[in-house]
Amino acid sequence: MPNSYKIKLSSFNQEGLKDVIQILETVFQKFDVDFYLIGALAKDMWLSKEKVQSRATKDVDLAVFVSESDAYENIKSTLIKEHNFKEVSTNAFALLTPYGYPVDLLPFGSVEIDEAVEIEGDGLTKVHVNGFKEIYQQGIAPVLTDEGITFKIASLASIILLKLIAFDDRPERRTQDIKDIALILDHYFHIESNEIYNHHNDLFGNEDYELIDIAAIVIGREMQSVLSSNKLLQDRILNILSLSERHHKKIPTLMAQSENFTIDQATLLLKKIAEGIGQL
Numbered sequence: 001m002p003n004s005y006k007i008k009l010s011s012f013n014q015e016g017l018k019d020v021i022q023i024l025e026t027v028f029q030k031f032d033v034d035f036y037l038i039g040a041l042a043k044d045m046w047l048s049k050e051k052v053q054s055r056a057t058k059d060v061d062l063a064v065f066v067s068e069s070d071a072y073e074n075i076k077s078t079l080i081k082e083h084n085f086k087e088v089s090t091n092a093f094a095l096l097t098p099y100g101y102p103v104d105l106l107p108f109g110s111v112e113i114d115e116a117v118e119i120e121g122d123g124l125t126k127v128h129v130n131g132f133k134e135i136y137q138q139g140i141a142p143v144l145t146d147e148g149i150t151f152k153i154a155s156l157a158s159i160i161l162l163k164l165i166a167f168d169d170r171p172e173r174r175t176q177d178i179k180d181i182a183l184i185l186d187h188y189f190h191i192e193s194n195e196i197y198n199h200h201n202d203l204f205g206n207e208d209y210e211l212i213d214i215a216a217i218v219i220g221r222e223m224q225s226v227l228s229s230n231k232l233l234q235d236r237i238l239n240i241l242s243l244s245e246r247h248h249k250k251i252p253t254l255m256a257q258s259e260n261f262t263i264d265q266a267t268l269l270l271k272k273i274a275e276g277i278g279q280l
Contacts, residue, residue: 007045008146014041016099018147020060023083024103025151031075034065036140036152038162039104043180045143046156049191052183060103063132063154067110069119076105092121108132130165131158131226131233139226156184156191157222160273164240171247178251179258185269186259189215216269220276227277234277241274243267 009018028035037045039061066072079085079095085103088094094102107117108129118126139158144150154162163177189196189211196203196218203214227234243249252266261269 005049005141006144006146007048009149010147011048012041012044014101016097017060018145018149020097020099020103021145021151022147022149023079024062025149027075027078027083028064030078031071033071033075034136034152035062036065036136036154037061037143038063038106038154038159040180042153043156043159043184045153046159046191047183047187050187052187059101060097062103062105063129063136064105064107065109065133065136066107069107072105072107072119087121088123090123092119092123092125093127094124106132108136128165128169130236131161131230134226134230134233135161137226137229139222155222156188157219158226160184160219161223161226161237164237167251168236168240168248171250175250175254178254182255182259182261182266185212185215185219185255186261188212188219192218212269213272216272217276217279220273221279222276223273224277224279238274238277241270241277243270 009021024035037060039059041060064072064075076085076095080087084098085095088096088102091102091104093106094104096102106127106129107119115130116126116128135154135158139155139161140152141155142150143153160181163174163181167174167177192215196214200214200218200221203209203217209217223237224234227237239245240248240251243251251270252261252263255261255266255269256263
């Protein structure tokens with residue numbers, strides 16, 4: 001699992017982000033509920049270590065670990081009544097921050113049925129949370145901000161895992177997830193170089209491996225730490241990486257559109273990720 005690292009929230013072009021994170025941290029602590037950051041903002045925080053420019057996002061996505069639905073509803077109610085958040089008519093899981101952008105609060109823990117959560121409300125009322133619990137157990141990293149706020153985010157390998165699942169669920173609408181995977185792959189080695197040198201130095205003995213090959217294998221190894229407790233999810237990820245189904249075959253092409261990969265190189269990198277999953 002990656003070590004903790006420091007970031008500066010003011011470096012992200014998102015109005016009031018420090019205040020929003022601080023409010024969320026305070027409210028979650030009040031109800032003794034844990035959470036971790038996922039989605040585009042989590043990705044951008046990792047990429048900021050290498051000063052990588054990414055597509056702008058206004059969404060803040062949180063995986064919320066709750067043992068009962070009452071705690072989840074109490075959190076939402078407190079954010080609305082005490083901190084001027086507002087409900088979103090099209091999405092029962094989202095609240096609008098006082099700064100005008102949404103926060104998605106995606107519950108998992110003991111509230112899901114068949115890897116999905118359904119709540120009362122308007123608009124979107126059901127979401128799939130495949131992998132959330134496994135990532136919480138083995139695939140998150142603590143963050144300390146320059147502003148003195150601490151919280152957890154999904155590791156880069158966990159973010160890739162969630163993006164593969166999202167694409168598999170809705171390939172016609174989630175092509176950007178695959179392009180994000182290509183971006184992460186392209187920078188992973190330099191972002192996680194200390195982790196790789198300290199814990200995966202056995203890979204440097206193979207003269208056929210370039211740094212990006214090593215990065216892909218390490219991503220697979222980190223994924224396996226998450227997947228080891230869920231054989232069904234592991235098999236699903238390996239099936240996606242094998243490109244055996246029609247919509248999976250589009251993945252290398254989408255990766256090649258985003259970064260400096262050929263389709264063949266992208267295909268090989270996906271195989272390296274699968275190879276890493278099989279090594280632990």
